[in-house]
Structure formats: C-alpha cells, structure tokens
Amino acid sequence: MLSIIPGKSVSQLDKAFISYEGITSLDLMERAAVSFCNWFFVHFPKNENAIFIFCGPGNNGGDGLAIARIFSKTTDKVHVVYFEDSENCSNDYQSNFAKLPKNISKIHIKDFSFNISKDDFVIDGIFGVGINRPLEGIFKESIEKLNRVEGMKISIDIPSGIPSDAVLDGTCFKAAYTVTFQFPKLSLLFPEHASFVGDIHIADIGIHDDFLKSFSNQKFLIRKSDIPGLHKKFHNFSHKGDYGRVIIIGGSVGKVGAVLMASKSALRTGSGLVHAHIPKGERLVLQIAVPEVMVFDSQEVQDYKQFDAMGIGPGWGMNVDISFYRELLSNYNKPVVIDADGINLISKNPDLLKLIPKESILTPHIKEFERLVGICENQEERLRKAKDLAKKHHIFIVLKGAFTCISCPDGNQYFNSTGNKYMATAGSGDVLTGMITSFLGQGYKPFNAAVCGVFHHGLAGELASVVKRRGLIASDIIDYIPATYTQLDID
Numbered sequence: 218m219l220s221i222i223p224g225k226s227v228s229q230l231d232k233a234f235i236s237y238e239g240i241t242s243l244d245l246m247e248r249a250a251v252s253f254c255n256w257f258f259v260h261f262p263k264n265e266n267a268i269f270i271f272c273g274p275g276n277n278g279g280d281g282l283a284i285a286r287i288f289s290k291t292t293d294k295v296h297v298v299y300f301e302d303s304e305n306c307s308n309d310y311q312s313n314f315a316k317l318p319k320n321i322s323k324i325h326i327k328d329f330s331f332n333i334s335k336d337d338f339v340i341d342g343i344f345g346v347g348i349n350r351p352l353e354g355i356f357k358e359s360i361e362k363l364n365r366v367e368g369m370k371i372s373i374d375i376p377s378g379i380p381s382d383a384v385l386d387g388t389c390f391k392a393a394y395t396v397t398f399q400f401p402k403l404s405l406l407f408p409e410h411a412s413f414v415g416d417i418h419i420a421d422i423g424i425h426d427d428f429l430k431s432f433s434n435q436k437f438l439i440r441k442s443d444i445p446g447l448h449k450k451f452h453n454f455s456h457k458g459d460y461g462r463v464i465i466i467g468g469s470v471g472k473v474g475a476v477l478m479a480s481k482s483a484l485r486t487g488s489g490l491v492h493a494h495i496p497k498g499e500r501l502v503l504q505i506a507v508p509e510v511m512v513f514d515s516q517e518v519q520d521y522k523q524f525d526a527m528g529i530g531p532g533w534g535m536n537v538d539i540s541f542y543r544e545l546l547s548n549y550n551k552p553v554v555i556d557a558d559g560i561n562l563i564s565k566n567p568d569l570l571k572l573i574p575k576e577s578i579l580t581p582h583i584k585e586f587e588r589l590v591g592i593c594e595n596q597e598e599r600l601r602k603a604k605d606l607a608k609k610h611h612i613f614i615v616l617k618g619a620f621t622c623i624s625c626p627d628g629n630q631y632f633n634s635t636g637n638k639y640m641a642t643a644g645s646g647d648v649l650t651g652m653i654t655s656f657l658g659q660g661y662k663p664f665n666a667a668v669c670g671v672f673h674h675g676l677a678g679e680l681a682s683v684v685k686r687r688g689l690i691a692s693d694i695i696d697y698i699p700a701t702y703t704q705l706d707i708d
C-alpha cells in the first residue's frame with residue numbers, strides 16, 4: 218500500500234530522504250521535474266504550442282523553473298511567469314532561476330497579458346503543499362484570470378490553493394491534470410476538489426515505500442500491485458464448498474433486482490453456492506434471471522449459521538421486521554456485509570449498531586453514511602467520523618464514491634484507486650455488496666475481502682467503461698468481474 222503523507226510532514230520527509238540517499242534537495246527537485254516532464258512528453262508527444270509556466274515563490278515554483286529548463290531543450294516557446302524576485306524565493310527556486318537558459322522568456326506576473334490560446338499549455342507551479350492560508354492579492358487575481366482563459370491546464374503536485382490535507386477555502390487553480398509527486402496528497406481525493414484536480418498522475422521521484430511508511434498518517438492508497446498478495450489460493454481439487462456458501466438478504470416488491478445483482482456478482486466473484494433470501498412473491502423473477510442462485514424466503518431458512526457469509530440490505534426497503542434483523546445480527550457470529558437499507562435500518566434503530574458482529578463490513582454511500590453519523594460539513598469530517606465509527610464498533614466502513622475509503626478498526630484508512638464516473642449508476646453498489654460477501658464467504662479475512670472487493674469492483678467498472686462509457690449499467694460491471702482476474706493474473 219502506498220503511504221499518504223500529511224503535507225506538514227513533507228519537508229521532514231524531504232530532509233530525511235535526501236540525507237539517506239546522499240543527495241541534495243536540488244537533486245530531488247530535479248528528479249521531480251524530470252518525472253513531470255516524462256509524463257508530459259508521453260501525454261503530449263506532438264506539442265508545438267507555447268508553454269506558460271507560472272512559478273510561485275516556494276519549491277513548487279522551483280519545480281516549475283526546472284521543468285521550464287527541461288522543456289527549453291526541445292522548444293523555444295517556453296515562458297516563465299514569476300511572482301517574486303528570485304532573492305525573495307526559496308533556495309532551490311533561486312538555484313533554478315539562475316540556471317534558466319536564454320531561450321526562455323521571463324515575465325513578471327504584473328506585466329503578463331494573459332493572452333493564452335486554447336492550444337497553449339498553462340502549468341501551475343504557484344503553490345504546492347506549503348500553502349498555509351487562502352489566496353489573496355496578486356495570487357488570487359492571477360489564478361482567477363487563469364481559470365477564465367483557455368489552454369491545457371496542468372498543476373504541479375497539487376492545484377494551487379488547495380491545502381494538502383483539508384478542504385479548500387477560497388480560490389484555486391482549475392487543472393485538467395495534476396501530476397503529484399510520489400504519493401497523492403490527501404485532499405486530491407476529496408469529492409469537493411474534483412473540479413480543480415482533474416485526472417491525477419503519480420510521478421515517481423524515487424522515495425521508496427518503506428521510507429514513506431515511517432511518515433505515514435495511517436492513510437494509504439491501494440494499488441494494483443497490492444492485490445494479488447491478498448488473494449487466497451485454491452488447489453486443483455477444490456470443490457464448491459471451498460469457495461463458500463453465501464446468502465444475500467434483501468429485496469422488496471419492485472426492488473428484487475438489487476438482490477439479483479448482488480447474488481449474480483457473488484457468483485461471478487467466485488462463490489461456490491449463492492443463496493438469496495427475498496419476499497416469497499418475488500421468487501420467480503430471480504430464479505429465471507439467475508438459475509444458479511438458490512432462492513428462499515425467511516420461513517424456509519432454519520439456520521443462518523450454515524452460511525459462510527451474509528450480505529444484508531440490497532433493495533430491502535424500510536418495511537422490514539426489525540426483530541428479525543435484530544435476531545439475525547445477534548445470532549450470527551461471523552463478519553457480515555451490510556449495505557443500503559441494511560444501513561438505513563440501523564440509522565433508524567441505532568441500538569442495532571452494537572449487535573453488528575465484530576469485523577463486519579458496512580458499505581454506505583455518502584448519504585447512507587450521513588444518515589448513520591449525522592450531516593457532515595465535508596469529506597474531512599466524513600473521514601474523521603468513519604474512522605471513529607470503525608474504531609468504536611470494531612467494524613470496517615467502506616465509504617463509497619470516487620476513491621472509496623475503507624476505514625479499519627485499527628484506525629487505518631485505505632483509499633481505492635480503481636473505478637470511474639461511469640460507475641455512478643443504479644445498482645453498482647449492489648454489485649459491490651455481492652463481491653465483498655463472496656470474498657468473505659471464500660474465507661478471506663474481512664480486510665482482504667473489503668480491499669479486494671472495492672479494487673476488483675472498480676477495475677470491472679473501468680474495463681466495462683472502455684466499450685460502454687455513459688451507457689454503462691450495473692450488469693455490465695458484473696459481466697466484467699471475471700476479466701479482472703485475468704488482468705491481475707489471478708487463477
């Protein structure tokens with residue numbers, strides 16, 4: 218897992234790393250600039266347009282200057298727009314300013330015309346993680362002007378204005394891309410910043426994972442390379458019992474599709490035996506749609522303990538016999554997955570919270586989460602409350618959305634890196650419920666089930682989006698679950 222370091226620790230990290238590597242801070246800045254340019258050249262291989270690089274007074278501006286120098290080797294159309302005289306800027310800024318070649322034009326921001334055409338590049342090196350107050354004066358005015366001009370806008374490390382760990386207060390540069398160094402800054406993952414951050418690329422500057430870990434703040438990004446090691450291996454003589462017997466409990470008149478999608482997803486994720494518990498009158502449709510699923514109503518299930526895992530809540534409605542739910546949670550002594558109305562019912566009956574088996578996984582979207590913990594001002598507050606809830610009740614909270622966050626009982630928080638906007642469609646949460654339930658039933662530890670669930674779910678969505686784009690529906694995600702095993706080379 219990739220550690221996410223708080224902004225205030227970045228300079229300590231920097232110092233420790235350069236002394237460990239035996240390099241200077243200027244060398245590290247050069248690595249950052251080279252890494253940025255490598256990304257740029259791959260992304261925009263045929264660039265013949267002007268590149269305007271806006272450099273603030275700190276090391277983010279220093280990065281901008283080093284980038285300008287590298288660009289100037291291949292084009293004469295590089296313009297540095299600066300805010301402060303070099304002697305008032307950081308040391309590494311000054312060194313890079315002194316190294317600027319002659320073919321780069323240097324313009325003070327006050328003399329800049331903001332005459333930028335739509336094919337030009339606007340590179341934002343105004344502020345990085347060192348920002349410590351909302352923008353004012355010339356910085357605010359310039360960024361507001363830049364947000365109005367056309368051009369391909371790219372931020373270095375973080376869009377100028379966003380604090381690295383908190384929610385934006387005031388003005389911010391609006392980037393189409395953010396090329397961030399070594400790890401994503403926490404605030405890049407907040408929904409409030411989506412329209413400023415654009416697409417995120419993590420540029421490697423050679424600080425290895427183990428080194429980062431010692432500066433981590435219990436926050437991590439889940440990467441592709443983390444996933445294979447979390448999967449169980451099954452031998453060639455495995456039988457369906459080894460792959461788990463699970464049940465999805467939910468459905469109500471007109472909402473049985475949610476159970477259908479969750480149970481089909483559990484099958485596609487690898488469950489050996491999938492059962493569905495839905496109201497009696499709704500059985501036929503599910504049986505016809507997914508004949509592999511065994512369908513029951515509550516009278517027919519004698520003992521829920523026979524199941525290796527349960528997924529509770531898809532399409533359940535609020536008209537549920539709460540004493541049945543209470544008994545279900547009280548008598549089952551293994552972790553369960555709770556989603557949708559399973560969560561909403563807990564919000565209405567908070568005494569249920571303490572009955573949830575330890576290490577269970579709750580998968581709320583933002584609204585469901587706020588029903589549970591109260592309205593939150595922003596993502597910062599949601600993350601704080603998710604962490605507290607997970608610790609207090611010894612459960613996992615999977616707060617869904619872009620960069621879904623898994624809060625763990627030990628206080629760690631893991632952000633998913635797969636998925637996309639096309640997955641914002643009815644039923645995609647039911648698919649996730651089925652997938653996590655399936656992994657639990659296959660004997661995965663709850664943490665591994667949650668991480669594999671969100672990662673494979675997002676990856677299935679990405680694969681389906683290649684052909685479906687805005688037309689993607691939740692069933693398409695299910696169809697692509699098997700392909701995620703191929704992608705990750707998991708047999």
Ligand SMILES: NC(=O)C1=CN([C@@H]2O[C@H](COP(=O)(O)OP(=O)(O)OC[C@H]3O[C@@H](n4cnc5c(N)ncnc54)[C@H](O)[C@@H]3O)[C@@H](O)[C@H]2O)[C@@H](O)CC1
Binds near residue numbers: 274
């Ligand atoms: N270890 C790393 O991650 C590396 C970081 N580097 C770069 O260094 C950046 C951080 O550099 P700095 O710490 O110099 O921070 P910044 O470049 O963000 O600038 C901080 C400076 O701006 C001033 N300032 C802060 N908020 C202001 C505001 N609202 N109005 C006016 N002035 C304000 C501060 O007093 C300080 O002088 C990173 O974002 C990244 O771009 C790279 O050079 C290389 C390695």
Ligand SMILES: Nc1ncnc2c1ncn2[C@@H]1O[C@H](COP(=O)(O)OP(=O)(O)O)[C@@H](O)[C@H]1O
Binds near residue numbers: 582618621636642649
């Ligand atoms: N913009 C997005 N980027 C990445 N994933 C997304 C995005 N929007 C939605 N998702 C994912 O799709 C799923 C939606 O779940 P949910 O809101 O419960 O949908 P539903 O209630 O319709 O089933 C979640 O897993 C969420 O993380």
Ligand SMILES: [K+]
Binds near residue numbers: 343
């Ligand atoms: K920036």
